[in-house]
Amino acid sequence: MVRLAPGFVTTLRVAAEGLPTIGYVLDGKLDVRGTECGRGTMVALRPGAGDSVEAITVGSREGATVVVIRRPDRGSCPGLADHGETVLVATPEDMPMVESVVAGKKTGITRRVMWVDSTRGGDIRELTVPPGFVGAGRGHHPCGEEILCLDGAITADERHELTRGWYLYNPAEYVHGGHEFSVRGARLLEWHDGAWDLVLDPE
Structure with missing residues (x-):
């Protein structure tokens, strides 16, 4: 996370052999x-x-x-036509809104995917968690997952409640989510280092 002072100005040199840098304005x-x-x-x-x-x-x-996020390959914004531009600017409203489904059931969470990696399937997405949300149960993701709470509050497990400005990292295969709920709803920024899925714990 980077704080820019009033009057800040710089020139960035974007080279062909570099990696994409994503900035999300908080x-x-x-x-x-x-x-x-x-x-x-x-x-x-x-x-x-x-x-x-x-x-x-x-x-x-x-x-x-x-929030500054580096990505592993050229990638794209799913809601924008790609004409090979060096600079892409998008808001969540530019992206299609999809309701999340886990184990065949709608969760009530809506997501707008703002960036997709070309090779690994990772993404950056903004999630809206509804008031009264209760998680699907303990499980893990095949990818690493990073979460920043933008607004509201969500309880991630027995010990951690995310409120505005809080950050959470779930490593790939880490079992979590046994106590996940939100009383008043939340808005989250998430990014993943591979294709996201939720594999529920059979127990």
């Missing part, structure tokens, strides 16, 4: 190549083609807090 406003990006906006800086190096100006007049 608060304030980010200016990327003349495009103003407010709260909830995702900005992806992707490597160009060939031996190119592209200079991209990034700034913030009023300051901003940004």
Whole structure:
């Protein structure tokens, strides 16, 4: 997580052999190549083609807090047409909304996938957890899962309640979720290092 002071400005050099860098704006406003990006906006800086190096100006007049996530390959935004741009700017509203289903049952959670990796199937998604949500039970994911609570509150297990600004990491194959619920609902930012699935514990 990076805090940019008011008046911040820099030039980033995006090289063809680099990895994409994703910025999700938590608060304030980010200016990327003349495009103003407010709260909830995702900005992806992707490597160009060939031996190119592209200079991209990034700034913030009023300051901003940004979650910065590196990705393993070029990737794309599912809700946007891909014309090979170096800079992609998207909001959750640009992405299709899908209700999550676990073990054939609707969970009430809606998700908007904002980024998908090209090779590993990892993604970045924004989730909306409804009030009164109760998890499906103990289970694990085949991928690593990182979660940042944007708003509201969700109890992740017997010891941890995530409220705004709290972060949680579940390693691949780590069994969790036996006590998962949300009384008033929550909005979460999640990112995964591979294709996400929930494998329920048979016990």
